[in-house]
Amino acid sequence: MFTRKVPHSPKSDSERRRYPRVKTKVPVDLHCPGSAPMRTSTDELGLCGCYIETMFTIDIGTNLDLVFSLKGGPIRAKGIVATKYPQVGNGIDFIEMDPEDRLKLSESILDLEQHQK
Structure with missing residues (x-):
């Protein structure tokens, strides 16, 4: 069985984030300046x-432009890369x-969140 290890900081996810994240697979299109x-x-x-x-x-x-494909339609956001884990x-x-x-x-x-409970 293959498992992946992602380095963690000493702080827990709940201590680092103002808003919790939900574990989910959502298609996203990324647009980086100067890249396809x-x-x-x-x-x-x-x-x-x-x-x-x-x-x-x-x-x-x-800096990135992101477009998420969600059930309610596309959602656009501008983002900045905060962490990088090669090949992950x-x-x-x-x-x-x-x-x-x-x-x-x-x-x-x-x-x-409701569907995951």
């Missing part, structure tokens, strides 16, 4: 950020999102 668009999926999703799975990680500090993925903080998209994201996260 990339399609991947989330591993976790929250109101202020997400964790994406990608073999070819993106450098910390890179990236943590992304959202730095800009329209209020309507943030509301749709909040509703989607609540729906996902």
Whole structure:
């Protein structure tokens, strides 16, 4: 059986985050300046950020345009890469999102949390 190890900081996830993330696979299109668009999926999703799975990680500090494909329709956000784990993925903080998209994201996260219980 294959397991992956992701380095953790001494703080727990709940101590580091203002808003919890839900473990879910959501398709996302990433657009980095000067690079071809990339399609991947989330591993976790929250109101202020997400964790994406990608073999070819993106450098910390890179600005991104993201489009999430959720049941309620596409949600757009601008983000910045906060963490990088080679051959595993990236943590992304959202730095800009329209209020309507943030509301749709909040509703989607609540729906996902309810279905996981």
